[in-house]
Amino acid sequence: KHEYENGSGRGSGANDSNSNTGQQQQQQQQQQQQQQQQQQQQQQQQQQQQLQQQQQQQSSSWSSLVKSESPHGLRGKSKL
Secondary structure: OHHHHHHHHHHHHHHHHHHHHHHHHHHHHHHHHHHHHHHHHHHHHHHHHHHHHHHHHHHHHHHHHHHHHOHHHHHHHHHO
8 A cells, every 4th residue: 555655646746746847947047037136236235335435435544634734734723
């Protein structure tokens, strides 16, 4: 009995998998496309973050340059 049940189970399972392969492949492709889109979005976000970091570094270094180049001006303002 057990052997026959196992055999019929495998047989029906194989048939089901054959009929579902097309749908499964489509679903996998859709998932892959979604993953690619997510990766692209993440890359864009990383690029934006890098740009923001560069801008912040430039602005901070610029302000430090201004302070170092014109200490007299800053001192004069502080006295007033």
